[in-house]
Amino acid sequence: MKNEKKVRALSLTASVLALAMGCVYPTVFIKWIVPLYAVCAAVLAVIAFLLFDALFTAKEKDKPVKPAVVGTVVYVAVLMGITPLVNNVIFGAVAPWGSVLVNTALNLIFWLVMLRLIRKQTGERFVWKPLLCVLLVVIGLPVSILTTAPNMKATGFIVLDTVENYKERMDTIDIYENTLETAVPQTQVYDMVMDHLKAPLPEGKTEKKVLVLGWDGCRADAMAMKEHRQAVDALLADGGKAYIAYCGGANYPAALTQETATMEGWTTMFTGTWGVDGHGVTGFDDVRVSKMNGFFTTAIEDGLIDSSAFCFSWSGHLKTYEDEIAYDEANNMNVAWLFSDGEEGGGGDEGTFEKALAELQKDDCPDLLFTIFEYCDYYGHTYGFWNDDPEYEEAFRLSNLTGVNLIDAVKARPTYDTEDWLILISSDHGGYVRGHGGDTLMERMMFIVTNKD
Numbered sequence: 001m002k003n004e005k006k007v008r009a010l011s012l013t014a015s016v017l018a019l020a021m022g023c024v025y026p027t028v029f030i031k032w033i034v035p036l037y038a039v040c041a042a043v044l045a046v047i048a049f050l051l052f053d054a055l056f057t058a059k060e061k062d063k064p065v066k067p068a069v070v071g072t073v074v075y076v077a078v079l080m081g082i083t084p085l086v087n088n089v090i091f092g093a094v095a096p097w098g099s100v101l102v103n104t105a106l107n108l109i110f111w112l113v114m115l116r117l118i119r120k121q122t123g124e125r126f127v128w129k130p131l132l133c134v135l136l137v138v139i140g141l142p143v144s145i146l147t148t149a150p151n152m153k154a155t156g157f158i159v160l161d162t163v164e165n166y167k168e169r170m171d172t173i174d175i176y177e178n179t180l181e182t183a184v185p186q187t188q189v190y191d192m193v194m195d196h197l198k199a200p201l202p203e204g205k206t207e208k209k210v211l212v213l214g215w216d217g218c219r220a221d222a223m224a225m226k227e228h229r230q231a232v233d234a235l236l237a238d239g240g241k242a243y244i245a246y247c248g249g250a251n252y253p254a255a256l257t258q259e260t261a262t263m264e265g266w267t268t269m270f271t272g273t274w275g276v277d278g279h280g281v282t283g284f285d286d287v288r289v290s291k292m293n294g295f296f297t298t299a300i301e302d303g304l305i306d307s308s309a310f311c312f313s314w315s316g317h318l319k320t321y322e323d324e325i326a327y328d329e330a331n332n333m334n335v336a337w338l339f340s341d342g343e344e345g346g347g348g349d350e351g352t353f354e355k356a357l358a359e360l361q362k363d364d365c366p367d368l369l370f371t372i373f374e375y376c377d378y379y380g381h382t383y384g385f386w387n388d389d390p391e392y393e394e395a396f397r398l399s400n401l402t403g404v405n406l407i408d409a410v411k412a413r414p415t416y417d418t419e420d421w422l423i424l425i426s427s428d429h430g431g432y433v434r435g436h437g438g439d440t441l442m443e444r445m446m447f448i449v450t451n452k453d
């Protein structure tokens with residue numbers, strides 16, 4: 001065969017690149033480092049091209065490049081197309097290591113089949129080096145997955161963030177009044193607010209007030225991070241209680257009736273209903289408009305409060321509550337929809353904090369002030385929803401810090417002594433790996449902390 005040298009060189013180069021990819025690609029995919037992911041995808045395509053080129057050269061085609069390009073295009077379409085499919089459809093976008101395994105296994109089969117075909121063309125003279133490189137991927141892949149991120153994040157997600165370990169951690173948290181089995185529904189937030197507003201004013205008090213601190217994507221077991229829990233502890237010290245609660249429409253392990261996601265969670269709290277038989281928001285792939293007005297509007301119409309305000313930074317809320325926002329405008333309702341743009345980097349949270357603080361410092365502050373902070377959700381989606389992740393811990397610390405400052409702002413009000421404040425801290429859903437929406441215990445559990453008995 002006249003091109004033996006070239007075939008050997010192409011095969012070996014492709015196989016060395018394949019080995020490098022086998023070690024790098026899983027880390028890049030699991031951590032979702034987008035620019036590097038693009039580089040990896042390009043290198044995988046180059047490997048495919050080199051192998052096709054080697055094959056057609058071995059077949060002594062006059063112009064091997066043209067069919068090699070066709071082969072590469074087919075490879076990219078089929079194999080690179082399978083990855084997002086596996087990731088999103090089979091693993092629900094929460095187990096990237098699963099799709100990495102599937103994708104790498106498929107690549108491995110592809111590489112081995114190509115080397116076998118090339119070997120067939122070159123006869124017994126085909127060397128063992130490329131084959132060895134490809135086989136070494138079998139060792140490189142698990143090493144890559146297990147050492148992903150300095151804090152062994154992937155290892156943690158796979159080995160440590162299990163239902164058993166979650167339950168064990170929950171058992172170590174001594175602030176909860178109830179257990180996972182007796183978790184209260186998320187609708188309790190609505191009930192607590194309405195019960196407070198309807199209850200007679202205590203002696204010496206002249207006005208009902210409510211502040212809710214919403215921590216988007218904060219898991220119930222985050223409360224194990226005692227060193228960042230001062231806001232919660234402040235409510236408990238005032239005679240409050242903490243409860244484990246569930247979102248998703250039904251307690252674990254019953255089937256979900258709505259996704260464990262943002263729109264569904266908060267809308268459930270605002271209306272006191274679940275999506276299927278109430279507000280109508282059940283899916284998160286498309287942003288749904290709530291069928292019902294929340295307590296921002298209804299509590300005013302019922303004569304329980306004069307004014308309300310909602311401080312938030314996720315633009316999806318503008319869509320979900322667009323009917324209510326339009327209704328409030330048309331009917332001159334005293335509801336302030338205070339949106340702070342800047343979702344990138346969770347940056348909207350500063351705006352949410354400043355707006356909430358400004359409201360609380362007004363002489364006549366809103367009777368019902370609801371705030372949502374995106375720290376935990378943003379850091380969770382970016383790095384992982386998990387106490388042992390330093391970034392998620394930082395998100396919890398920041399949530400706590402804003403909580404402490406807003407609770408202090410309530411207590412610093414000149415009229416605080418004559419106001420009857422209900423203060424709640426709660427979250428819309430938990431999280432698992434880098435997502436939520438599914439039915440794991442970690443996603444379904446959230447919490448409600450109140451300053452009242």
Ligand SMILES: [Zn+2]
Nearest residue numbers: 216217262428
């Ligand atoms: Zn959320």
